[in-house]
Amino acid sequence: MLRFRRQYGNAPVSIKSLNTKQLEYFFEQLWKQTLNPIWVCKVVPDDFEMVSANEAAFRVDPNQKPGVLVSEVIRMGGHDNEILAGYYTCLETGDVVEFEQRPWVNGKEYLFRTLLVPIKNTQGRVTHIWGTAHNLTDFLDPQKELLAINEILEQRVKERTEQLNDALKKLEILSTTDELTGLANRRFLDENLTRAVLRVHRTKEPLAVLFIDIDDFKLFNDEFGHSIGDYCLKQVAATLLSLDRREDDVVARYGGEEFMILLPNCSSSDAMRIAEQVRHAVERLELNPDNTTNKPSHVTISVGVAVSGTLRFTSDELLKEADDALYAAKAAGRNQCILREL
Numbered sequence: 001m002l003r004f005r006r007q008y009g010n011a012p013v014s015i016k017s018l019n020t021k022q023l024e025y026f027f028e029q030l031w032k033q034t035l036n037p038i039w040v041c042k043v044v045p046d047d048f049e050m051v052s053a054n055e056a057a058f059r060v061d062p063n064q065k066p067g068v069l070v071s072e073v074i075r076m077g078g079h080d081n082e083i084l085a086g087y088y089t090c091l092e093t094g095d096v097v098e099f100e101q102r103p104w105v106n107g108k109e110y111l112f113r114t115l116l117v118p119i120k121n122t123q124g125r126v127t128h129i130w131g132t133a134h135n136l137t138d139f140l141d142p143q144k145e146l147l148a149i150n151e152i153l154e155q156r157v158k159e160r161t162e163q164l165n166d167a168l169k170k171l172e173i174l175s176t177t178d179e180l181t182g183l184a185n186r187r188f189l190d191e192n193l194t195r196a197v198l199r200v201h202r203t204k205e206p207l208a209v210l211f212i213d214i215d216d217f218k219l220f221n222d223e224f225g226h227s228i229g230d231y232c233l234k235q236v237a238a239t240l241l242s243l244d245r246r247e248d249d250v251v252a253r254y255g256g257e258e259f260m261i262l263l264p265n266c267s268s269s270d271a272m273r274i275a276e277q278v279r280h281a282v283e284r285l286e287l288n289p290d291n292t293t294n295k296p297s298h299v300t301i302s303v304g305v306a307v308s309g310t311l312r313f314t315s316d317e318l319l320k321e322a323d324d325a326l327y328a329a330k331a332a333g334r335n336q337c338i339l340r341e342l
């Protein structure tokens with residue numbers, strides 16, 4: 001969209017001190033020598049007719065011959081159609097009109113700042129318009145270059161923002177994941193436990209916690225070495241994770257050889273059923289990493305199950321109950337699940 005600016009007031013330079021002969025010479029030289037196109041056209045019904053154009057104007061657009069209508073010059077020369085509106089503004093307001101235009105001539109894009117000046121008769125009616133165009137084409141490339149640089153910068157900012165968001169996501173995952181097993185870590189579990197307890201206070205749905213500890217893991221480590229111990233922890237973690245459960249359940253490594261499973265909206269009987277399912281699955285695990293042991297070895301787990309009732313409780317109280325149940329399971333001979341209800 002072209003924007004036309006009307007200029008008011010007198011020209012800043014006075015040429016009134018020149019006599020007629022000097023003026024004639026001045027205008028002739030200006031007409032011939034200037035690198036800026038200058039042209040004059042006559043106001044005709046519904047259009048403007050070219051009267052004269054200087055060499056510079058012809059060089060840009062050879063269509064500007066005397067007698068040709070401005071609308072035709074615009075159409076033939078690849079100029080913006082809205083330029084005609086500039087002529088009408090000049091005619092109707094009697095003021096100087098200034099605008100930018102970017103014609104494509106002979107496959108080249110030009111940038112002109114065009115000035116249309118009304119010539120009035122003694123009654124003040126605009127009879128002619130003379131135009132001059134200041135050639136700013138040399139500024140076009142730097143302008144384009146700036147736009148291109150701007151585009152590159154915007155693209156880089158976009159890429160960096162995406163990288164930063166990815167890094168933040170990775171950081172978020174890292175800060176909530178246990179490095180060895182890939183399960184949720186204790187921090188993630190604690191946050192979810194706090195939320196789950198608050199939810200129980202609202203909904204009164206039972207909340208279950210399974211506190212899982214590998215039995216005699218010290219002996220396992222001592223027999224097979226720490227790295228096979230790590231392998232065992234990963235296998236147990238994968239087993240806990242693989243059992244089909246609901247989306248808002250959380251399976252976490254609590255620390256060392258301890259794991260915890262959070263089961264929102266889970267009754268005592270369901271919690272015990274799941275605990276037994278987990279215990280059996282771990283018991284069946286054949287731990288024979290890279291055939292480094294001669295025969296498959298096995299581990300068992302003890303599970304302390306705590307389930308909330310109707311009384312208000314804190315997450316610490318629920319964990320304590322699960323810990324007590326786990327202790328009882330160990331004391332009762334290991335490889336079993338014991339339930340405590342709040």
Ligand SMILES: Nc1nc2c(ncn2[C@@H]2O[C@H](COP(=O)(O)OP(=O)(O)OP(=O)(O)O)[C@@H](O)[C@H]2O)c(=O)[nH]1
Pocket residue numbers: 180213214215216217218219221225226227228229230233255256257330334
């Ligand atoms: N390989 C390995 N071992 C670990 C890791 N974290 C803790 N452990 C070991 O787990 C063992 C836990 O031993 P204890 O706390 O005595 O318990 P336990 O031998 O499992 O005995 P109970 O729990 O009473 O059945 C220790 O030997 C720890 O070194 C770990 O990340 N990797």
